[in-house]
Amino acid sequence: MASAFLQPPAHFEPGDNPQQAWDDWKEAYNIYEHACEYATKPTPTRTALLLHVLGPHGRRVAQTFPPPPPTTDGEQPTDPVTYLLEQFDALYRPYKNVIQAPAVFNTMKQKENQTFDEFVTDLRKQAEKCDFGEKKDRLIGDRIVVGIRDAALRERLFRERDLTLVQIITTCKAAEISKKHVKELQEPNFEVQALQKPKQWNSQKPATMENRQQKPQLKLQQKCSRCGTTHRPRECPAYGCNCYHCGKFGHFASLCRQGQRGSSTSRQRIGLLEDPQQQDQQQEFFLESLDLHNINCNSEQKQQHKHGDCHTRNLSALIPDQPVWLQLNQKWEKATVVNVGPEPRRYAVKTDTGGIFFRNRVHLRPRNTQHTVAEASPEDYDIAEPSPPIPSQQVEERPRPPQTTRSGRRIKPPARYPSLRSDFT
Structure with a gap:
């Protein structure tokens, strides 16, 4: 009954590292055989189970092995399962390199996003392949101190004396857990309270239970239209901030719904001094709008210079006494x-x-x-000759008496210049 609930290991594949792949597969198979109580089964059943779990590649390799040697009188017959496992050991573990394994051990370091327990487990597995003997615990402890990613913790361990492997592991675990707790306390708690709005009657279908459960999730994921981030009610970073585009309060310039008015550098920034993160975000939006405004100004200036320089010419230099x-x-x-x-x-x-x-x-x-x-x-002037000044002529104005309009209002008639009038008559 136990075999029906246990999944056998995957088929054996040598891959790039056949020795490691065979050791892992053999360990998994021994666990599966004892857990399913196949060790007490007859020999043909155990042999068939081994060949079945090995997979197509393992069966092709097993067919190339020589048959077991014949037994003499008084000797126990060779177990087929044990014989096959020994042949695979001889094939994939031809020799044990006592230099390569310690070299790999001495270069092991904690990887990024790797927990301390995983790092210690990898060190213990690699140490089993090395002939460290009684020095295994001390070498593992030295490798932990050198290979951990936390520089402050490494410096703290260097100050201690006569540390055992158990003390090193305990100290590193405590540092990792405390660092994780501090990070959780520093992160803001995004608890959003749903806001109820007055009910509006419409012609849509009534909300089902699934729709009611999805609405709070949509409210949590919806970004604020004033700052562009997700925050709790009445904690908008744009509160009290002056927009650099329209000059109004309550939203950032990147989310302004109106066009830019005037230069962005001529407006002042007003914010809350209680939130330093708000000032960083506002400064970031200010830099983006300022860069865009400078790009537009530069392009307009280039067009103006190009249009103005197309009709210009260079003037010759002058020398003294000229x-x-x-x-x-x-x-x-x-x-x-x-x-x-x-x-x-x-x-x-x-x-x-x-x-x-x-x-x-x-x-x-x-x-x-x-x-x-x-x-x-x-040619002597480099440019066109200026027109001569027009002499001004003294024209005498003829005085005329005031006149009365139809409404009875007295007005002064316009001056008449006889010299100019005679030119057009």
Whole structure:
């Protein structure tokens, strides 16, 4: 009856490490045979069970073994099951490498996300393959101290003297359990209380028991529309925070439903000083919005520079003592370059009247001493010649008497300029 409730081990497959695979499979088979009480069965039944559990690969290998040697008078016949197991041992364990096993043991370290009990179990299994003898417990303890991932615990063990293997294991277990408890206490407890809303009548089907059980789960998994995280009621990190887009309170800029207004750097941040995590989240959202705003500004500036530079041209540099035209009070006067300033296109010029002015290159034009302003060619100026100023004419206004409208309001008629009127008549 016991055999009907026990699952036999999987079929034997050598894999990349046949020796380890055979040792594990043989151990599992011995446990299964004794648990199902097959050890007391007849020899043919035990042999058939062994070949069945071995699988296709094991049966093909067993067919290549020589038959058991014949027995002489007075000797016990060879057990077929024992003979097959010995042949597999000789095939997959040809020799015992006393150098490779200790080398693997000395390089073992605790893996990431591996518990301390699992690490000690792996060390004990590997130590069984080594001929450590009476030094096995001491070497396992040394390997534990060197191979654990907790550096603070390792330093604590180094300060102790005459530690036994039991003391090392007890100390490491206590440190692992206490560290786990502290981590659980630091994690927030996400207990959400369901909020009841006023019942609304609709034309939908009545809620079943399954739907009622699913609704609280949906409420727990739903993210807040103001901060983008899941939190308990009235504990929103965005409470009291100023949005960098619209300037309103109560939500982050990444979840703002309005467009951005103005620069994000001109607004101040208002938050609760009680929650430092809230400030980190708000700063993260601020950096994201600021980066996006800078990218948009840079692209707009590049387009403006590209559009403005397409119609520009380089102006020739001026040298000291070079005669130039100076633009002064919307007029062009003769001047001479005195000195070139430290800044680009910054020149000190002196007029014929003795005045000294500092002007950029765009306000200066090279002139030919043999021509006047009207006779100078455009090649001498680098740009088009300015138009001459229009002389202003004094026009006398003819005074006219006030007039009375139909409503009785007295108004002053507009001025009449006879000189201009005569030009159009």
